[in-house]
Amino acid sequence: MAEHVEDARTRIIDPRPRVKYLQGHVPRAVNLPLSEVYDRETLAIHSEERLPEIFGKVGVDFDSTVALYDSYDGQSAAMLAWLLEYLGHPRVMILSNYIEGWVKHGGQILYRPVPAEPKIFGKKLGRRGRALLNEVLQGGDSKLLDLRSEDEFQGKVSTEPRSGHIPGALSLPWTELIGKELQFLKPQQELRERIGEVGVNLSDRVITYCSNGPRAAIGYVALQQLGFENIQVYDGSFHEWARKPDLPLEQGTIQENPRVRPVAPAASPCVVENLPGMAPAE
Numbered sequence: 001m002a003e004h005v006e007d008a009r010t011r012i013i014d015p016r017p018r019v020k021y022l023q024g025h026v027p028r029a030v031n032l033p034l035s036e037v038y039d040r041e042t043l044a045i046h047s048e049e050r051l052p053e054i055f056g057k058v059g060v061d062f063d064s065t066v067a068l069y070d071s072y073d074g075q076s077a078a079m080l081a082w083l084l085e086y087l088g089h090p091r092v093m094i095l096s097n098y099i100e101g102w103v104k105h106g107g108q109i110l111y112r113p114v115p116a117e118p119k120i121f122g123k124k125l126g127r128r129g130r131a132l133l134n135e136v137l138q139g140g141d142s143k144l145l146d147l148r149s150e151d152e153f154q155g156k157v158s159t160e161p162r163s164g165h166i167p168g169a170l171s172l173p174w175t176e177l178i179g180k181e182l183q184f185l186k187p188q189q190e191l192r193e194r195i196g197e198v199g200v201n202l203s204d205r206v207i208t209y210c211s212n213g214p215r216a217a218i219g220y221v222a223l224q225q226l227g228f229e230n231i232q233v234y235d236g237s238f239h240e241w242a243r244k245p246d247l248p249l250e251q252g253t254i255q256e257n258p259r260v261r262p263v264a265p266a267a268s269p270c271v272v273e274n275l276p277g278m279a280p281a282e
Contacts, residue, residue: 005108010065013058014099015076024109026069026102030058030116034076034214037083043212045235048123051087056121062089064119069095069102073174074184075214082217082233088124094184094221101182129220131207131232133240136166137247142205144169145198147215148238155251159211160242164249166209172198174215177222185222192226202227209234209241 005012005027012029014021021031036054037045046054060066066084070077077094084092095102103109136144146169151157153171155164165171176194179186186194200206206228208219213235223231241247 007065009063010067011059012067012069013060013080015068015080016071020071022111022113024099024103024111025114026099027108027110028114029069030114032058032080034079037080038212043239045083045213048087051083052121052123055084055087057118058116059119060084060089061119061121062124065091065093067093067095069097069099070184071098071100073178073218074098075174075218077184078217078221079214082129082220086129086233087121096184098182098184104182129232131234133234133236135232136207136209136234136241139168140205142207142232143200144234145172145200145206145208145216145219146170146238147172147174147208147210147219149173149175152211152238155249158242160238162242162245162249164242164251166238166241167248167250169209169250170198170200172219174210174218177218185225188225191222195223195226204228205230205232207232207234209237212237212239 012026014025014029014031015034016031017033017035018031021029021033025031032054037051039046045051066081066089068077068081074094081092081094097105144166146153146165148165149157150171150173152163153165153169153173157163172195177185177191185191206223208216208223208231210216210219213233216233216235216237220231220233242249
């Protein structure tokens with residue numbers, strides 16, 4: 001991140017709420033709170049026409065590299081990174097440490113807001129990375145990963161009219177992917193082992209979901225770090241599914257965990273960048 005702070009071609013984005021941004025941010029970082037990409041009434045992300053306008057207003061275009069950072073637990077950065085890739089942006093990265101880690105390792109913090117320099121950000125959609133309701137209903141040979149808590153998965157708690165999980169889903173709480181000591185994600189070897197235990201192969205088509213997207217986006221980024229290439233986020237998630245009374249739900253912990261091949265390391269499109277002088281999280 002330090003080298004990108006001085007690079008005018010890099011647009012640094014702080015996705016935290018405005019009040020957190022003003023309490024201290026990375027130099028040159030503009031503020032784009034995650035809430036800005038959601039429709040406040042429906043809780044759905046804005047349209048494919050509106051999203052490029054939102055990113056363009058904070059200076060994102062296809063000629064720039066986008067660097068994101070976050071506080072615990074990285075949901076906002078992960079969600080914006082996924083959206084940018086869905087819109088076709090080719091160079092997106094997330095700081096491997098939270099901003100608290102940036103400070104701990106001597107990174108500079110500023111307090112005045114950075115004015116954005118608007119750009120024209122088009123879109124190059126290839127339908128890559130996003131699953132809509134009809135694709136989840138079709139199922140096929142995809143593996144459906146539920147990134148909510150175990151209690152949400154089992155139906156013990158819910159913020160929706162109905163509780164439980166989408167039939168056939170595998171439970172992988174997002175907290176089992178989050179790192180320790182200010183690290184965004186766990187080391188890759190730990191991620192491989194946990195995802196293998198769930199029953200997911202590197203060659204699988206995977207659809208992640210949660211309540212309305214951000215935790216599912218953490219799953220998307222984590223799987224990318226392990227070399228998964230066929231991953232989609234169902235951003236409508238449980239919020240959309242549970243509000244359709246004709247759609248089935250399951251409760252409890254019933255899920256299959258077939259024997260799987262080890263997940264092999266590979267390069268990933270959405271880069272989780274390490275701080276200068278720190279070893280990669282392997």
